[in-house]
Structure formats: structure tokens, C-alpha cells
Amino acid sequence: MEGRPAYGGTPDDASVIAAIRQLKARGFSVTLYPFILMDIPAGNGLPDPYGGGEQAAHPWRGRVSCHPARDVAGSVDGTAVAASQIAAFFGTAAASDFAVGSEAVSYAGPAEWSCRRFILHMAALAKAAGGVDGFLIGSEMVALTTVSDAAGGHPAVAALCDLADEARDLLGQETRLSYAADWTEYAGYTRPDGTRRFHLDDLWSHSEIDAVAIDWYAPMGDWRDGAAHRDAALAPSPRDADYLAAAIEGGEGYDWYYASEADRAAQIRTPITDEAHDEAWIWRVKDVRAFWREPHHERIAGVRSADPTGWVPQSKPVWFTEIGCPAIDKGANQPNLFFDPKSAESGWPHFSDGTRDDLIQRRVLEALLTHWSDPAKNPVSPVYGEPMVAVELMHAWCWDARPWPAFPGRSDVWSDGENWSRGHWLNGRAGQVLLADMVKELTAQAGLEAVDVSQLEDVVSGYWLDRPMSVRAALSPLVTALGIGVHARAQALHFVSSGARAAQLELDEPAFDGGAVWEMHEPARAELPGDVQLRFADDTADYRPGLAQAVEAFETVRSAGLSLNVVADPDLARRWCRDWLADIQTRASSLTLTVPPLALGLETADRLTVAGRGGEVVWREGDGAGRVRLRPPSQRARGVAGSVAGPDGAGPRPPVRPALAVIDSALGHEAGPLLAARVADWPGALDVHAGGRWRTRIERPAGLGHLVGELALGPVGYWDEAGRLEVEMPGVSLASRPRPDVLNGANRLAVQQADGDWEILGFAEAELVGLNRYRLGTLLRGLAGSPVTDVQPGARVVWVSDALVPLALDAHELGAPLDVQAVAAGWPVTDGSAVSVSHTHQQRALRPLPVVHVRAAWQGAHWQVRWVRQTRTGGDDWTAPEVDLGEAREAYRVRLLDGEMTVFETEVTTPELTLAEAELAGAFGGLPQAVTVEIAQLSARLGAGRSVRRVLTL
Secondary structure (H helix, E strand, C coil), X not given: CCCCCCCCCCCXXXXXXXXXXXXXXXXXXXXXXXXXXXXXXXXXXXXXXCCCCCCCCCCCHHHCCCCCCCCCCCCCCCCHHHHHHHHHHXXXXXXXXXXXXXXXXXXXCCXXXXXXXXXXXXXXXXXXXXXXXXXXXXXXXXHHXXXXXXXXXXXXXXXXXXXXXXXXXXXXXXXXXXXXXXXXXXXXXXXXXXXXXXXXXXXXXXXXXCCEEEEECCCCCCCCCCCCCHHHHCCCCCCCHHHHHHCCCCCXXXXXXXXXXXXXXXXXXXXXXXXXXXXXXXXXXCCHHHHHHCCCCXXXXXXECXXXXXXCCCCCCEEEEEECCCCECCHHHCCCCCCCCCCCCCCCCCCCXXXXXXXXHXXXXXXXXXXXXXXXXXXXXXXXXXXXXXXXXXXXXXXXXXXXXXHHXXXXXXXXHHHHHHCCCCCCCCCCEEHHHHHHHHHHHCCCCCEEEEECCCEECCECCCCCCCHXXXXXXXXXXXXXXXXXXXXXXXXXXXCCCCCEEEECCCCXXXXXXXXXXXXXXXXXXXXXXXXXXXXXXXXXXEEEEEECCCCCCCEEEEEEEEEECHHHXXXXXXXXXXXXXXXXXXXXXXXXXXXXXXXXXXXXXXXXXXXXXXXXXXXXXXXXXXXXXXXXXXXXXXXXXXXXXXXXXXXXXXXXXXXXXXXXXXXXXXXXXEXXXXXXXXXEEECCEEEEEXXXXXXXXXXXXXXXXXXXXXXXXXXXXXXXXXXXXXXXXXXXXXXXXXXXXXXXXXXXXXXXXXXXXXXXXXXXXXXXXXXXXXXXXXXXXXXXXXXEEEECCCCCEEXXXXXXXXXXXXXEEEEEXXXXXXXXXXXXEEEECCCHHXXXXXXXXXXXXXXXXXXXEEXXXXXXXXXXXXXXXXXXXXXXXXXXXXXXXXXXXXXXXXXXXXXXXXXXXXXXXXXXXXXXXXXXXXXXXXXXXCEECCCEEEEEEC
């Protein structure tokens, strides 16, 4: 369109092969889904099988049919002509026509551009890339698979079965094969005469098809504006989790249907029943469970077939190859619809006003994933021993390979960018911040548990805290900018989005308390701000500071301003300003009155109307009859959509080189070292390479810093009350914690020593003494058996958290030098921004801990040394008579030293050494006054652990 790709463009063969290999190298399972998009513009002049003057512009592939199509006057459906048309569409290309090399695919079959050639070419590319986990031989060709031939068969279904055989020849038995049926197609079709055909059962029961694959976009709501519709009694919002969950196996298409559009408008619902054979499920488009569980008896002209189809109940899993919802108002009413002005299929869901709604998209995906992840709702097949729905194979539609935010911002490159705003795309939305989640996290950190966020539905594209602050300080700017209500109520602190439903009470008249019945407060116009300004991070300008403003009148006397650490585009920020200013102007007035005991249950944010005057309760006082203050409710809409990123800024910045720590310590991982990384400008994730190949991904920045002062030796095994540790830790907020919390694992740091080992310590006191600088006290030293030594200023310090990622090493890499590299995700490791750390892994986490309590005494003519071992495993069980050994066998290496020279060495299998006086004198050339003893527990796998030296007096 105008020189730009209509759908983003088709990738070439080399890029498909490269993408498959790259994804597999990163540990992803890969399904290749060849996708037919109808690139037919308006004014095409092509004959229309549906009887129009020409074919519709950019139609859905589900419109491909015979010509004329089914149910159209003069249709060839049910004739040999239909079969020949379908045969021409599929073609005759075969797997043997393709030669597959390591980098390319060639074709030597019939000179045709057919469906078979396209699908098999994609299968050959998958084979060239080294294979894929799943492959789909087609999708959503509902108007084609339902076409019949003269014998009543379905030639497109037969062609798909044959295509599955050919694809299997190319891909082998390791690849999952299926056809992605439309959600209206998978379970068959109905005719007005009472016919019900399970037309895809020949495909679902085919030996080479591994799953019943469905692109699932069934309705999950029937919401309307206002409070007069039927579903308003079920939930406070169309985004309510319980409301959406109930519609997965219920509601429209399951319990009832609309017989006409007039019935839909009036919400006249017809129950789905089957009085003839008690098989109502065959008419339910959403009853996947019964379709999977039951034998399928077709009905021809209403007559039930005595024999079932070839489908074997519970024989194959259900694979939801697509799930999703457009980011549009009431998107759950019709998740299958999309907004695309160039396409004849473009449309809004039933009763939608067309505004953007990112939250409904997220809630629909959450509902589907949560529902089918519940074992109680997802039965296990007695045939193949796995759940009905393969949850691990559910695919959310869609994530675009075009880089964000160039897509959708670069309209000069792609013509479909405007579709993103209200479409199914997850790019730019999956990482949005749900204010409900943020409020719960922040209040929980502050110890505030009685918090209700059930009516908080706002989202923002990004929000950050740039310094330690209170929860109130963190949330107050967002509360103001988005008009969120914060109400201290009887049971909890409620956070409520603007426009949320509230309890309402109507009274005929107020109570009389001997004073003024009504008190009105109406501030002078000049007292109110007429100018508001908002500073934000501009999503269209590389997150540089942006300024939005709303002015009620020029030459205003008062103004208000907010500086908000939030990501927004300028239009969204200006809308917030306009709404904020409107609230200031319209909600400044208030009404105070006395209410009778009837209104005892009123709480803040409830609505009260008295003699036709009313508003939202701001506060109340009195246990019986009491005074309440009302103000007009906010009229602003909820902020259920994030910003629109744009290409107007300087473009994406090259990544900053990360700081990377490779941690081989007592608090380690059996597979290899732990990785911690931090970048001043976090790129979203870091790819980690080692030994010349990709290994893992670091998704979260860790707390990395360094010692400001020296860390001196300190006591081990009890609180160090005198020791102090001063660290600089950018991007981490350290806080004091009660001592029991520290004993239970809170406030852990790893401090690197000069020899590369790490001390693990805890702290109970934290004091902020400068920018990113903390003084820590009340220490627990040498935790997890880690060594304690003097450490000089500048040594690396790591905050021990779940941001640490294990790096699994191969057996031959243990004990050998290895270069570990980290770079911004998606960037080549050869880029100058990559960091490389040379590491030799010594498996310190698996080495025996040093022994303790070394004592010696004379037993007659024998000198006896005893000690107590420590354990790496099971040491917290205080009821056990002895701690776990943690090794294959018990053994110790004991050395006696004269200065630094070993004069005696032996191995013992118990924690003691006994030497006769003559043996001791023989080792030293006479009895010494003192003996230096060095003891190390032995590991059959790793040798000696860390040794302990003690000078023992004879």
C-alpha cells in the first residue's frame, strides 16, 4: 500500500532458517505456523465467490471457498466441480520435490503456486534449520473445509490429511503436526435442516495429526454500557477476573445463544438444548471438553447416525494455537474481531465504543491461562496420560517480530502501524504496569496487608522509583494524575479507579440535629488552579523529560504541577492534565449534612442522594445519626490504556556495557556459578554466552556495588555488634530488618575476597549515609560456611536476591578457564557493549566446609586431636542426633607442619587423629612445644575442602 507492506512483509527463506536456529539456541520450543494472508486490495476486479461485484479488500483466509461459495445462489457446493476447484487450490507438490540443504531449500516439482507447495516449502525450511517442535499444515480455512463433493465428503479435509503425510515425510516423528482450526470450525458445522457434521474428524483422527489445534477466540462477555444490562449484576466491570473465567465454559455459545441480532440488542437469550438425544454439547461451540470426551454421532437432516465418526474420545490433546483479545473497549465480547481500515473484515466488538483498552486484553489472557492450568478443570486422558488441554502449547496472539517501537511508529516503513493501538499485539503492552499489582507490592513491603485493589484497573506503560521513599510518596503523584480514589474503610484501605461502581443510598430528607441541615462550600473561582502541568518520561522521545499542560483560562492566578516518574506519550499526558484540571474545577464544591441512623453503613466513596442532592462521601462522623460531607464524583474515564511509543526521538540508544559478576561461592548452585548483572540503563534483559555459545538470559538487574571502606575480620557464629560495613549499591534500596528476619535469610550480601572466593553475610541495620551509600551494622559473618578474611575497599559486593541466575556448565568446563560474556538481549556478543569475564569454576558450593572446634590432649602416651565437622546439607534439623554427612564417605586429610613444611600427613575416616609419642617425636626430630595442625574434609568428587590451621600446645 503506497509502497509499504500491507502486513509487514514476508520474510525470506534465510531469515526463517536463522530465526528458528536462534530461538532454539536460546532454549525456546519452536512451532512454525505458515500463515496465509489475503493481499487483495480494494478495486481488485476479481470475481467474488460470495456474489459481490469484486472480492472484498484484504479478506480473512476463512473466506476462501468454492466458486460460487456455499449458501450462495448457484453454488457448486456438493458437486464434482467443487472437488476439482479444491484440488486445483491444493495442487500436487510433494515432499520429494524439495531438496533441503543446510542453508537453503530448492524445488523441482510441478510449476504451480499452490497451497501444498507453500506449506511443504515451509516444512522444508524447518528441516533445513534443524527441525522444529511443532508445525501447522494450515489454519482457519473454514469456508473451504466445509465444502462438500458429490458424495457428501469434504475434499479439503482429505487434502489436509494427505498434506499431513507429506509434511511428516519432511519433518520426521519428532515434530508435532496439526491444522489450526478456527474456533467456529473445529467441532463441525450445522445446516438449517438440522444437519450436524463433524467434518474435521477425519483429520483429527488421522495418524499423523498429534493434536486438535484451535485458534480460540470465543466470546467471553456480553457487556454493555450503563447498569441496565443483564451482566451488570454479575460483575463490577467487564474486566473482572471471575466474570471472564465464568464465560470460558459458560455463557454465550455454551449455555445460550442469540437467535438474531434483534435478540442480541434486547438480550433475549435462547438456551442451548437437545431434547431429542440429550446431546446439547454438539450445538455448543465452546464445549471443547465434551467434544474431546464424547464419541461423535453426526446428524443428517436431524437423524442421528447410529455409528460414530472415526474420532476416538480423549485420544489426542487440545492445542490452543492462538488465544487473544483486541485491546479495545469490550474486547471480550468478540475477541476474534480486529480493527484494520484497509480490510473488509475490520470491526469493533459488539457494543464497543472503539476506545483503546489494554487491560481487557491482559485479563482475557490471564483468565484463559489460569482456567486451563487448573487440574480440576483440565482432566487427564486415560488414553495418552496427559491433560486434555496442553497448557504449555497455548500461544498468545500476537507478538510481532518487527522491533518495538519502530513498529508501530514507523508508518513510513509499514502501513499497518495504526492497527496496533486497538489490535491483538502484545508488543508494547505485555510489560505494562498494572497499578493494582504495584500498590499491592509497595503496601506489602510497608507491612500494610489490609488493602483492597479489586476496583483498581489503571495501567501505565512504565513507572519507577528513583530513590528510597515512603509508599505514600511513591503513590501520591499517580493518585493525583490518574484520579485514583484512596479510601480508608472499615475492612481495608481501598484503591479505586475513577468511574468505578460504588454503593448508593437514597434518602427523602436529611436528619435534623438542631443546627444547620445543609452546609454548602463553594470556593471562589480565583481560589482554584486554572493551570496544571505534568512532567513525565516521553515515550515518543527516547524517554527524555516531557511537559504537558492544561489551562482553564489565560492569566490564571493559581497553578498546580506534578513531576511523575511515569512513561507516557504527550497525548496521554495532556489527557491526564485535562482530566485533573476538570476534577479540580468540578469537585471543589462540597455539601455537608446530617444523616439518620439509616445511613449508618455509609463509608467513604459511597454515593448518597438526599432530596435530589447528593454526591460521593468524603468523610463522616458519628456512630448513629451523624454528619457527612459529599462532593461531586469524578467524571474521568479509567486509565486502562498505556502510551503509544513513537519514532520521533533520537531512536533506540546502543546498549551500555553491563557490570557482570560470576559468583563461585558456598552459596552457589550445583550446576555452575551464579550470575549477577547491572546496567545503568537496563535494556530489558541480557543474553549470556560462554564457551562460544548462548547459555542463558538475565531478566532482572541485580544489586551490584563495592566496598567503600575496609571489611575487617569479625566473629563468626554470633552477632557482630561492633563491626561496620560501608557499601555503595546503585539501584538498590537497603533497609533495616528485625534480627529474626535476618536469621531467616533477609538482607544477604556476598563480598568478593582477594582470592576470588566470597563471604556471605547478613545485616540487621542499614543507614543511608550518601547517594547510593549505606552503612551496615549488626552483622552475621561467614554464613553458609563461607570464609571470613580482611577485604580491602573497592571489593565487589552483590545483593543476594532472586535476580541471580545460575549458569549451567558442562562437565569438561569445570576447573578450566571460561570466558563468560553478557550483552543486551538480541545484540551480538561481538558488539563493543558486551562485557567478558574470565572465570575458572572451582565448585565451591560443593566443597566440604572447614572443620571447627579443633582440640588436642594427651591420653597416656598418645597425643589425640579431635574436631567437629560441618555440613553443607540438612544442618538446620536440631532434632537429629547428627547432621547429614553430605559426602559419599567420611574422610579427612590431616597435616602436621613445622613452619610451612609438612612433616607428617595422613588420611583418617573419623574426626580424630591419635599419634604415639614416638611417632610425634619422629616427625619433628623431638617433641616440639607446639604443633601446627592443618585439617581438611575430603570429597570423593572434588578433593579437599577448605582447610583449617590451628597451633596446638603440647
